[in-house]
Amino acid sequence: MSINKRERIDWLMKARFGMFIHWGLYAIPARGEWVRSQEKMPNEDYEIYFKEFNPTNYDPQKWAQLAKYAGMKYAVMTAKHHDGFCLFDSKLTDYKSTNTPAKRDIIKDYVDAFRKENLHVGLYYSLLDWHHDEYPAYNDPYHPMRGNESFKNRNHDFSKYIDYMHGQVSELTTNYGKIDILWFDFSYGDKTGEAWKASELIKMVRSSQPDIIINNRLGGNIKAQNPEIYAGDFTTPEQMIPPEGIFDELGDPVPWEACITMNDHWGYCSHDKNFKSAKHIIRLLIECVSKNGNLLLNVGPNAKGEIPDESVEILLQIGKWMDKNGESVYNCGSSELPKPEWGRYTKNGRKLYAHIFERGLGPIALKGLKGKVKKARLLSDLSEIKVIDSWNGTDYQDYAFLDVQWSNLPDDIDTVVKLELKE
Numbered sequence: 001m002s003i004n005k006r007e008r009i010d011w012l013m014k015a016r017f018g019m020f021i022h023w024g025l026y027a028i029p030a031r032g033e034w035v036r037s038q039e040k041m042p043n044e045d046y047e048i049y050f051k052e053f054n055p056t057n058y059d060p061q062k063w064a065q066l067a068k069y070a071g072m073k074y075a076v077m078t079a080k081h082h083d084g085f086c087l088f089d090s091k092l093t094d095y096k097s098t099n100t101p102a103k104r105d106i107i108k109d110y111v112d113a114f115r116k117e118n119l120h121v122g123l124y125y126s127l128l129d130w131h132h133d134e135y136p137a138y139n140d141p142y143h144p145m146r147g148n149e150s151f152k153n154r155n156h157d158f159s160k161y162i163d164y165m166h167g168q169v170s171e172l173t174t175n176y177g178k179i180d181i182l183w184f185d186f187s188y189g190d191k192t193g194e195a196w197k198a199s200e201l202i203k204m205v206r207s208s209q210p211d212i213i214i215n216n217r218l219g220g221n222i223k224a225q226n227p228e229i230y231a232g233d234f235t236t237p238e239q240m241i242p243p244e245g246i247f248d249e250l251g252d253p254v255p256w257e258a259c260i261t262m263n264d265h266w267g268y269c270s271h272d273k274n275f276k277s278a279k280h281i282i283r284l285l286i287e288c289v290s291k292n293g294n295l296l297l298n299v300g301p302n303a304k305g306e307i308p309d310e311s312v313e314i315l316l317q318i319g320k321w322m323d324k325n326g327e328s329v330y331n332c333g334s335s336e337l338p339k340p341e342w343g344r345y346t347k348n349g350r351k352l353y354a355h356i357f358e359r360g361l362g363p364i365a366l367k368g369l370k371g372k373v374k375k376a377r378l379l380s381d382l383s384e385i386k387v388i389d390s391w392n393g394t395d396y397q398d399y400a401f402l403d404v405q406w407s408n409l410p411d412d413i414d415t416v417v418k419l420e421l422k423e
């Protein structure tokens with residue numbers, strides 16, 4: 001990784017936890033952000049939602065405060081999703097939130113509110129566009145009008161779309177002050193890399209935002225020894241946590257951020273109540289950190305502009321845990337020790353954090369740490385935990401043991417023990 005890349009991505013990889021926000025007209029049909037494509041919905045039918053969009057309860061400051069309370073350090077919000085609807089006041093289209101009954105530049109209000117709470121702000125921008133006349137429809141695998149005979153002979157000029165897309169990215173990166181993250185979505189088939197005029201796009205963005213961090217979805221190979229300039233600063237596994245972290249061709253770690261949903265949709269879906277528990281999500285966050293990655297956790301606000309109650313509740317629970325244990329997340333990464341039987345390790349210099357998920361029985365075994373632990377404290381209240389060298393005789397020479405007195409784990413979500421290692 002170049003020094004530039006390493007320097008600019010440093011804060012993000014220390015931040016570890018962010019909020020993804022998927023919001024747009026699709027909050028009204030409330031069947032997820034792919035609804036137009038999945039239902040092959042013509043533009044006229046979707047237009048109803050454009051005329052109706054009026055989220056009177058949109059209060060980005062509330063969202064920002066919630067994100068902050070949950071322990072998140074940054075956010076990424078959809079400025080335009082695949083449906084082409086813009087939540088910002090683009091001069092290049094009429095298809096934007098300022099022309100709906102909302103009459104607001106939603107992105108401007110988001111950026112201002114999140115900055116005010118000292119959160120880093122990111123913008124998601126869809127490379128796909130199902131509303132733009134110059135974007136391929138009939139032969140495209142995802143366009144709502146794919147295979148539709150009336151679109152078969154429609155003339156379109158993709159280069160005009162590319163100009164439009166570059167123009168909008170320019171607006172987003174010049175009209176809203178410092179943007180911390182630009183999150184493109186997504187490349188497919190022959191629509192990848194230079195098909196998006198990606199090198200030119202990156203140069204343009206960097207000329208106005210030299211420190212902006214850009215994801216990997218313009219294409220290219222971020223794992224290559226000499227990646228393309230558009231290959232991205234970090235990679236974005238989706239709805240999964242990579243088994244052993246991510247490494248480049250030389251074996252060096254590649255910065256990554258797993259993006260996951262709280263239920264099974266990104267955009268608001270009224271019938272989807274399949275929410276993960278706070279405990280599950282906290283453990284996923286720890287799994288990411290233990291493998292040098294970040295977690296970008298999604299919320300899909302509804303048509304009124306509210307984050308769903310279930311998501312709010314989960315975020316509050318996460319915040320409660322983070323308040324006591326955040327030290328084991330921020331600025332932390334993987335440890336060279338093998339994954340322990342009872343949970344996971346995260347590490348920050350000489351500070352090693354044992355995340356205990358399973359109580360087991362008797363003292364807790366720390367493989368490879370015999371004689372190496374200066375002291376151990378329960379992170380939530382800094383109470384002492386004795387470290388004993390040998391347990392049940394001399395069979396476990398390589399181990400230190402935590403002489404815990406609990407019969408059940410003090411924190412069923414994740415009991416964190418802070419271990420200070422000797423120099």
Ligand code: GLC
Nearest residue numbers: 022033034185186238259266
């Ligand atoms: C997928 C989906 C998109 C969503 C994104 C988030 O690419 O197509 O709807 O925004 O994942 O990573």
